[in-house]
Amino acid sequence: MTGFKRVSFGACVTAAVTMAVGAAMPAAAQPGNAANRAKLSQPAPANPRQTGNNTFQFALANGMQVLVIPDHRAPVATQMLWFRVGAVDDPPGLSGMAHFFEHMMFRGTKEVPDDGFAQTIAKNGGENNAFTDHDYTAFYEQIAKDRLPLAMKLEADRLVNLDLSDSHVGPERDVVLEERRMRVDNEPMSLMAEQMHAALHLSHPYGRPVIGWSEEVRRIDRVTAQDFYNHHYAPNNATLVVAGDVTPDEVRQMAQDTYGKVSARELQPRAEFTEPPRLAETRMTIVRSDARVPILSRLYRVTSYAQGRPGQAEGLETYAQLLGGDQTSILYRVLVEQKKLASDAGASYDGYARDAGEFSVYAVPRPGVSLEALEKAVDQVLGVNALALPRDNDLARAKTQLIAGVTYRRDSQFALASAYGQALTIGLTVDDVNEWPARIRAVNAEGVRKAAQSLSRRDAVTAYLVPGGGK
Amino acid sequence: MKAFLAACAIALLTSAAPVEAANIKNIDLGKDAQVWFAEDHTVPIIAFNISLPAGSAYDPSGKAGLATFAASMMDEGAGNLDSKAFHEALANRAISFSARAERDYLVISISTLKENAPEAMRLLQMALTHPHFDNEPLQRVRTQIIQSLQQEQAEPRQVAGRAFTREFFGGHAYAHPVSGEIGTISAITAQDLRNFARGHWVKYGLKVAVAGDITAPALTKLLGDAFLPVSGAKPPVLPNVGRLGAPGVHVVPLPVPQPSAVFGLPGIMRQDPDFIPGYVANYILGGGGFSSRLTEEVRVKRGLTYGISTSLTSYNKAAVLQGSVATRANAIRQTVQVVRDTMADFVAKGPTQQELDDAKTYLTGSFPLAFASNSGTASQLGTFQRQNLDIGYVARRNGLIQAVTLADVKRVSKRLFDPARLTVVIGGTPADGSRAAPTVPRPPVRPAPSPQPPESAQPANGPQPGPSVTSPSKPADKPVAGPVTTPQAQRKP
Numbered sequence: 001m002t003g004f005k006r007v008s009f010g011a012c013v014t015a016a017v018t019m020a021v022g023a024a025m026p027a028a029a030q031p032g033n034a035a036n037r038a039k040l041s042q043p044a045p046a047n048p049r050q051t052g053n054n055t056f057q058f059a060l061a062n063g064m065q066v067l068v069i070p071d072h073r074a075p076v077a078t079q080m081l082w083f084r085v086g087a088v089d090d091p092p093g094l095s096g097m098a099h100f101f102e103h104m105m106f107r108g109t110k111e112v113p114d115d116g117f118a119q120t121i122a123k124n125g126g127e128n129n130a131f132t133d134h135d136y137t138a139f140y141e142q143i144a145k146d147r148l149p150l151a152m153k154l155e156a157d158r159l160v161n162l163d164l165s166d167s168h169v170g171p172e173r174d175v176v177l178e179e180r181r182m183r184v185d186n187e188p189m190s191l192m193a194e195q196m197h198a199a200l201h202l203s204h205p206y207g208r209p210v211i212g213w214s215e216e217v218r219r220i221d222r223v224t225a226q227d228f229y230n231h232h233y234a235p236n237n238a239t240l241v242v243a244g245d246v247t248p249d250e251v252r253q254m255a256q257d258t259y260g261k262v263s264a265r266e267l268q269p270r271a272e273f274t275e276p277p278r279l280a281e282t283r284m285t286i287v288r289s290d291a292r293v294p295i296l297s298r299l300y301r302v303t304s305y306a307q308g309r310p311g312q313a314e315g316l317e318t319y320a321q322l323l324g325g326d327q328t329s330i331l332y333r334v335l336v337e338q339k340k341l342a343s344d345a346g347a348s349y350d351g352y353a354r355d356a357g358e359f360s361v362y363a364v365p366r367p368g369v370s371l372e373a374l375e376k377a378v379d380q381v382l383g384v385n386a387l388a389l390p391r392d393n394d395l396a397r398a399k400t401q402l403i404a405g406v407t408y409r410r411d412s413q414f415a416l417a418s419a420y421g422q423a424l425t426i427g428l429t430v431d432d433v434n435e436w437p438a439r440i441r442a443v444n445a446e447g448v449r450k451a452a453q454s455l456s457r458r459d460a461v462t463a464y465l466v467p468g469g470g471k
Numbered sequence: 472m473k474a475f476l477a478a479c480a481i482a483l484l485t486s487a488a489p490v491e492a493a494n495i496k497n498i499d500l501g502k503d504a505q506v507w508f509a510e511d512h513t514v515p516i517i518a519f520n521i522s523l524p525a526g527s528a529y530d531p532s533g534k535a536g537l538a539t540f541a542a543s544m545m546d547e548g549a550g551n552l553d554s555k556a557f558h559e560a561l562a563n564r565a566i567s568f569s570a571r572a573e574r575d576y577l578v579i580s581i582s583t584l585k586e587n588a589p590e591a592m593r594l595l596q597m598a599l600t601h602p603h604f605d606n607e608p609l610q611r612v613r614t615q616i617i618q619s620l621q622q623e624q625a626e627p628r629q630v631a632g633r634a635f636t637r638e639f640f641g642g643h644a645y646a647h648p649v650s651g652e653i654g655t656i657s658a659i660t661a662q663d664l665r666n667f668a669r670g671h672w673v674k675y676g677l678k679v680a681v682a683g684d685i686t687a688p689a690l691t692k693l694l695g696d697a698f699l700p701v702s703g704a705k706p707p708v709l710p711n712v713g714r715l716g717a718p719g720v721h722v723v724p725l726p727v728p729q730p731s732a733v734f735g736l737p738g739i740m741r742q743d744p745d746f747i748p749g750y751v752a753n754y755i756l757g758g759g760g761f762s763s764r765l766t767e768e769v770r771v772k773r774g775l776t777y778g779i780s781t782s783l784t785s786y787n788k789a790a791v792l793q794g795s796v797a798t799r800a801n802a803i804r805q806t807v808q809v810v811r812d813t814m815a816d817f818v819a820k821g822p823t824q825q826e827l828d829d830a831k832t833y834l835t836g837s838f839p840l841a842f843a844s845n846s847g848t849a850s851q852l853g854t855f856q857r858q859n860l861d862i863g864y865v866a867r868r869n870g871l872i873q874a875v876t877l878a879d880v881k882r883v884s885k886r887l888f889d890p891a892r893l894t895v896v897i898g899g900t901p902a903d904g905s906r907a908a909p910t911v912p913r914p915p916v917r918p919a920p921s922p923q924p925p926e927s928a929q930p931a932n933g934p935q936p937g938p939s940v941t942s943p944s945k946p947a948d949k950p951v952a953g954p955v956t957t958p959q960a961q962r963k964p
Contacts, residue, residue: 071513071843072513073511073513073842073843073844074839074840074842074843075839076839076840076843115761115762118761118762119761119762119829122761122762122829122833122837123829123832123833124832124836125832125833125835125836125837125838125839125840126836126837126840127837127840142840142843143836143840144836144839147836171774174774175774175777178776178777179777181728181729182729182777182797185728186727186728186729244843289625289726290625290727291622291625292621292622292624292625293618293619293621293622326558326562327558327562328555328558328559328562333555336611337554337555337607337611340611343611343614343615343618344615364618366614367614393563396563397559397562397563400562400563400564400565401562401565403565404565404584405565407514407515407516407584408516408565408567408582410514410516411514411516411518411582411844411845411846412843412844412846412847413843413844
């Protein structure tokens with residue numbers, strides 16, 4: 001795909017940069033949620049144990065899980081600290097708390113006050129950031145390997161010693177509100193996505209925005225923030241992933257000298273939410289003067305790698321690639337090239353969640369084509385795929401691309417560390433990540449057709465974004 | 472802890488060695504081409520970063536966006552493959568192929584599994600030598616470009632950026648937007664595209680950076696074969712730029728709650744010995760994300776914005792120091808004034824020794840991060856090639872930054888940061904409201920990601936597995952990125 005195409009319509013996906021690997025991030029299905037969550041409590045060995053071609057795992061006495069991925073190409077390392085806390089854990093009426101708290105982690109401790117954390121990392125030639133999703137919050141540093149102990153020391157410090165004061169909480173809350181205005185309120189496609197998620201998940205917290213509703217973000221204060229910190233930030237709620245120019249034994253020593261000195265804390269158990277049954281399709285038309293191009297978007301609630309039966313999520317992953325993964329996909333071929341109804345069309349599957357996954361389809365009409373006519377054509381394509389088996393060469397191509405993605409991912413310490421960190425944090429295992437290519441290879445035409453059949457409009461929200469009028 | 476941190480910073484200053492991972496070789500591809508190669512067999516992939524003299528500055532008069540349009544057509548049919556067959560040839564082997572026009576260059580990025588490298592180079596050769604520009608893909612791509620230009624008309628940052636470029640570069644070939652205008656894109660014909668490809672997709676001035684799992688002899692053969700039939704025609708020389716800038720504040724009205732301002736000054740050319748001191752000075756004033764003077768004054772002290780940054784960019788014929796900031800409508804004028812005042816103060820007093828030392832440890836210490844992957848290495852080397860640097864620069868670069876003195880930065884700052892000469896464009900409608908900007912500093916506020924200039928934004932981690940779809944229905948807030956700027960999205964100078 002050349003550079004220009006599709007660029008502008010993706011521009012609203014502002015946060016995708018830090019997690020761009022997500023689209024092809026492998027992990028794999030397990031029999032069910034309960035089984036997965038049980039695995040988290042299985043003790044990992046104290047000494048590094050090889051658990052894949054190039055992954056080593058151990059645990060600290062305080063419960064912190066550690067994964068090491070050696071890569072000796074350059075004298076640098078990537079450290080990621082993944083916490084099993086995210087927007088689903090926002091207290092009632094305080095949506096955005098987990099994301100807000102991610103910001104607060106950069107506001108200083110007694111020993112490293114104010115923005116000393118980021119300043120120190122920069123002074124030492126490192127880069128750092130963090131991101132928050134519904135199921136997790138992750139912090140990372142990329143730095144010269146001999147600075148890794150320093151990065152660990154800093155992370156261990158803010159894991160327990162954060163200095164929350166009203167003078168920090170108030171201004172940071174304003175910053176988050178500014179951030180929300182930039183990322184969401186000024187972006188018609190982000191607003192549409194937010195409305196669609198809220199409608200899709202009924203009462204499950206996947207339906208509320210990670211960044212929070214403005215009115216609720218305004219209610220966050222020092223006391224509620226401190227409470228959140230006490231209940232969720234602890235070594236026994238974190239997975240450390242280190243990729244780079246390191247050995248497992250080096251990492252174990254460094255981790256013991258830093259994180260090892262932090263005591264385990266009693267955690268607030270995560271609430272278990274259910275997905276209430278949906279009895280009808282939801283439809284919405286959003287009219288915005290800042291939207292200049294109409295868009296059709298549909299979001300299905302589907303199974304995830306954590307929820308699905310073996311092969312189910314892989315089937316959806318393969319179907320999304322085949323249906324709308326690129327310019328060779330069925331939607332692009334039929335709607336854009338053959339029928340000339342759309343200028344762009346695609347599909348994707350996000351199955352890396354503790355609870356439900358999401359399958360999305362979109363299309364941009366060519367000038368003069370109505371969204372209704374476009375939707376009809378999209379549904380025709382989806383209907384055909386639910387009946388007929390995919391063509392062998394289309395299926396083979398989709399699988400080749402998914403599997404090659406795993407090799408490409410090995411080129412980036414960040415992408416690799418993210419894949420394992422995300423999988424472990426949502427309840428999958430290193431084996432799930434390592435066996436994913438084989439599981440994709442095993443997807444057959446019938447598996448793809450089953451995935452296509454599993455998409456029901458009753459479990460979907462369909463939205464039209466329409467230019468015009470007032471806001 | 473504080474003593475420990477200080478000791479580390481000092482140790483880094485003295486130990487900042489050249490990048491050991493970057494063992495870079497020249498590959499001979501004739502006198503008019505330059506090939507740099509970083510061999511690494513850790514991961515079985517190869518990354519190519521290829522630059523041709525086919526950027527938007529070569530767009531003929533009235534055909535703004537031709538270079539971009541042509542780049543977008545590169546994988547839409549060539550040789551014996553039509554558009555569909557070409558896409559499938561790439562996808563069948565999971566070859567990632569992308570082409571984008573910058574001002575001076577067309578930049579082609581290719582990532583391939585090692586075993587598919589010959590097929591990737593065969594397809595590249597076809598695209599360069601026998602492009603189709605068939606009617607179906609041409610009309611389709613035209614619609615895609617026009618629709619994205621339409622959406623940009625509602626985005627204050629884009630509106631301000633385009634107007635800034637027009638004002639700043641005046642009558643020069645750099646003045647029109649790289650992606651063109653709706654009117655000019657509408658008028659471009661297949662013949663225009665064909666002529667452009669014939670004249671500019673050539674190996675005269677070709678620059679290739681390669682990193683990954685191949686040997687030098689194999690790469691020499693592969694590239695020699697691929698580029699053998701590519702025309703050696705010499706593209707026209709770009710005219711020199713006259714006076715840069717249109718000092719003053721220009722407003723492009725747009726009914727948005729949060730206007731954007733884009734501002735700039737004449738920069739320093741890459742070959743000028745003052746470029747490196749200028750780069751360091753810019754880092755301290757506005758390039759360092761959370762630690763810059765502008766972030767401190769505009770955001771931390773006054774809470775006027777979510778992010779502000781500046782960058783020093785040298786094109787082949789002109790250099791620009793450019794920055795941007797977004798804030799609410801009733802604070803945009805005050806914000807521009809704070810930018811001016813901060814610049815004036817910086818010129819008058821210069822940075823502190825501590826600021827300079829911190830800038831050096833970051834700029835030198837983070838350099839190896841650019842070489843931690845094949846795609847990152849190829850991309851970084853390609854950037855150096857487009858700046859007309861020699862292959863030894865990679866080893867010299869950190870030494871040049873270490874050598875910058877406080878006196879250098881003060882001298883160069885006087886040359887660079889003249890607030891009276893600032894060209895400012897506001898996209899949006901400034902308003903006077905009840906909630907005016909605070910005139911006195913507020914308590915400290917943590918900085919946040921500053922928006923990247925749209926035309927220089929690059930993926931943070933190189934090519935993603937296969938072609939990536941950016942679907943508008945994808946959740947915009949999954950996950951939400953953190954509060955700190957990550958300069959990794961930018962290639963290092």
